[in-house]
Amino acid sequence: MSIWIQVVQHLQPGGIETMALDLQRMEEAHEQGIIISLEGTKEEALAAWPRLIPFADRLMFLNKPAGFSWKTLWKLTNLFRCWAVPVVHTHHIGPLIYGGIAARLARVKVVIHTEHDAWHLRQQRRRILQGAILKWVKPMLVADANLVAGELKTALGVTDENVQVIKNGIDTHSFTPGNKLTAREALGLPNNCQIIGCAGRLEVEKGQAVLIEALPFLPADVHLAFAGDGSQRQGLEQLVESLHLSHRVHFLGALDCMPRFYQSLDLFCLPSYFEGLSLVILEAQSCEVPAVVTNVGASTEALCPRTGTVVEPGSAFAMAQALELKLEKPSSGNPRQFVKQSGDLRTTARNYAALRHRFL
Numbered sequence: 001m002s003i004w005i006q007v008v009q010h011l012q013p014g015g016i017e018t019m020a021l022d023l024q025r026m027e028e029a030h031e032q033g034i035i036i037s038l039e040g041t042k043e044e045a046l047a048a049w050p051r052l053i054p055f056a057d058r059l060m061f062l063n064k065p066a067g068f069s070w071k072t073l074w075k076l077t078n079l080f081r082c083w084a085v086p087v088v089h090t091h092h093i094g095p096l097i098y099g100g101i102a103a104r105l106a107r108v109k110v111v112i113h114t115e116h117d118a119w120h121l122r123q124q125r126r127r128i129l130q131g132a133i134l135k136w137v138k139p140m141l142v143a144d145a146n147l148v149a150g151e152l153k154t155a156l157g158v159t160d161e162n163v164q165v166i167k168n169g170i171d172t173h174s175f176t177p178g179n180k181l182t183a184r185e186a187l188g189l190p191n192n193c194q195i196i197g198c199a200g201r202l203e204v205e206k207g208q209a210v211l212i213e214a215l216p217f218l219p220a221d222v223h224l225a226f227a228g229d230g231s232q233r234q235g236l237e238q239l240v241e242s243l244h245l246s247h248r249v250h251f252l253g254a255l256d257c258m259p260r261f262y263q264s265l266d267l268f269c270l271p272s273y274f275e276g277l278s279l280v281i282l283e284a285q286s287c288e289v290p291a292v293v294t295n296v297g298a299s300t301e302a303l304c305p306r307t308g309t310v311v312e313p314g315s316a317f318a319m320a321q322a323l324e325l326k327l328e329k330p331s332s333g334n335p336r337q338f339v340k341q342s343g344d345l346r347t348t349a350r351n352y353a354a355l356r357h358r359f360l
Helices: 015-025 042-048 050-058 070-083 093-105 124-137 146-156 180-187 208-217 233-242 258-263 279-286 316-328 335-342 345-357
Strands: 002-008 031-037 059-061 087-091 110-115 140-143 163-165 194-199 222-227 249-253 267-270 291-294 309-311
Touching (some): 042 059, 087 093, 087 345, 093 124, 110 345, 124 146, 194 208, 194 258, 194 316, 208 233, 208 316
Parallel strands (some): 002 031, 087 110, 140 163, 222 249
């Protein structure tokens, strides 16, 4: 049995964390993957995200303190040495610093690093830091989108041969179309309206406030449903009350069955200000729900060109126009076919497995 390690910053609900879990779940028969979270404890993580429970025996938490921690770096290095780990796969800059350096100190044979977005590289300090770490660690560098690969080349001078694109994927066998009325009944949503859904953490950068502010411009039979939780929930609920929209906006919190959520929708919307290649866009479309997304990050790479619509971020009126047009005149085509061709988890998992075994 071959052990391989993924290092993430934390294990909270999110795209990077979901991808790490999916890669572990889709590993090959002779592999045993372990995910190491730099931050937090197992007890806290399992309580906050029940999806982790089936993976609990293959999760480790280092409970790293704030700021740089030499203790955490040495602990990782010793773990890799003691286990004779052949493969370490890091996700994003923090895990690259700790996991990448520890892997090189422990003489790990294969080091893979995935960059999931590139907006942070616009900060000079981060550019210098990440460039220096990449030069020393020399991982097999992966971008999860063409846009991210382009940003790495521009910001860090990475060449074409030194970065490859492996796009994020979702499990199209789990995210399938379903009965809309049954899904709404299960979630306590009304049946006599059109529902626009949004999934993700309730945080400022996700732009849910813009979607709520767009609702008064839409017909009275259009409702919003939010799946997810976060620090902005109370503020968003207050915004809904101030606009007298409480009867048209449904906060569902964190859900265990996301396919059911997408199956309940007429339209999906992601109004973010910042994104990488978002999994939720792929998930909704895999359930045959068309999407309206903001033109940020690599969102357009996850969007079916025949059925999807792109708007600029930040404008409630422009968002409302795009949503109303899409509800009134749905595009022909099936977004699920697009996802099966360009965003299937099985393809993503096979490509990463090929990297893990390249030098073993």
